[in-house]
Amino acid sequence: MAEIQYGFVGIGNMGTPMATRLLNAGKRVCVFDPNQQAVSALVARGAIKAESAAEVANQAETIFMSLPTPEIVLSVVTGPQGVIEGTRVKHVVDFSTIGPQAAVKAAQALNARSIDYVDAPVSGGVPGARAGTLAVMVSCPSGVFAALQPILLTFGKVFHLGEGAGQAQTMKLANNLLAAAAIAVSSEAMVMGVKAGLDPKVMLEVINAGSGRNSATQDKFTRSILTGGFDFGFGTGLAYKDIRLCINEAEALGVPMVIGAAVREMLAITNAMYGAESDYTSLCRVVESWAGVEVRG
Template sequence: MGFVGAGRMGLPMVRQLCAAGHDVRALARSDAARHALEQEGVTSFSEAAPVATGADAVLVCVFTDEQVRDVCLSGPVLEEMPPGSVVVLHTTVSPGTVADVAERAGPRGIDVVDAAVSGGPHDIAAGRLTVFAGGPDTAMERVRPALEAYGDPVLHVGPAGTGVRVKLVNNALFAAHIGLLAEAVRLGTRLGVDERTLLGALPHGSGASRALAGAAARGSVEAFTTSVGGFLGKDIAVVRRAVAELGGDLGALGDALSAVPSGAGTRTR
């Protein structure tokens, strides 16, 4: 199988795929990336075409919509993949991007699975990354063994495009938790409770959440927000665009997002 995007998230995925016995070819445009892949026993190429040629599946784990479009719509990946193969999109993109890739892939006999993920490199290494996957049943069964090399649970949530929709809701809710937590810390301060003390105590109560656990580990809401801001801010921008295109708004979620410290890039409404 082919792999495009062997970076912070992608490289540990490649490791897990190799450990599970999959034969992986990966794109490596820099000497550092090529060296990292070769250390894992992966065949690397400086161009995308040989990564996709004859591959039963190509997994794409880049960062933005634009990069997915460059790989799948402007680049040679779909042109080189054979009929009956599957392109898997791990990037959190807009539903429109998934639809555009599927429109280009379909006439070539290529299925699209959008497999948005929740978790980090440590979850990949432990084989417990959450995968929200959308796509045809038959395509899901073909790529499930690969996804299960690093994902547990691997959740098939509907047709193509549904995976990213679930992920966008997930990240909007997660960011809203951070916004509510920031408000809770402000309330605690007004009541005379130090933030670090509050964050140390609340995870043991009924208000616990993953956002709260992360903030407690970092010692402050602002520090936690800064640590996740680059990824979370990008995804929240995607969900805002998707909702705006539907002519709606985020309702109470939007109110909570407005309280998120600026490190997550979510304050602009």
């Protein structure tokens, strides 16, 4: 039997379709996650189950991670039964959004064991993960990037942003700030129009044919807000975490973020009203509740 080529730690909303793409490409993949139901679904597709991140790192040279927070990433990397204890691992490709400071800490810990840390957050959501159309933002030494680029293309379009850990994280935080800001300001505009008597479908047609179009009006409103589903696939708690990381990094760099701070507060309110597990398109529900109207098709 062919040896295991890759490992995947973190079988969640993003990790599941990304690991599935590896399996569909004929790769042998060892997986670990505390969620046994998610792991079992991949085992049924041909994955090999591991009992810990360290066991994954004992079997695979290249490990992918998709985890929700900086604290969890650092625990999985350096904690008991963590990746760092593995005997075979050579490359750790981290798809998580954890901010530059945590990426640097993870890189330093792994580099001390002669393991490459590849800072590689992704954008495009669950639909992009399923279709292999993610934007994969990568910062790592050029030689490591050259070796891993072919497998990274399994997941989407790959961008090399620099040599050092943290640079790709900065790019991802900037991207997510723009995505969240688009939902926030588009929600205000759409709710205003609906309260004034405009048809939201027609509003979106006009906006998307004009200068106001953005990722929220072109995709999220039609798919998840007009339908009332609020199910785009990205949790409010994770979005709030990402924008807090972005604001913290901007403050550390001495960059004012007046608009970004307002977006953070809107996500904080959404998180409080609808919960961390709600979809971040629920931000529109906050504005709707204040205005007393709903934006529906």
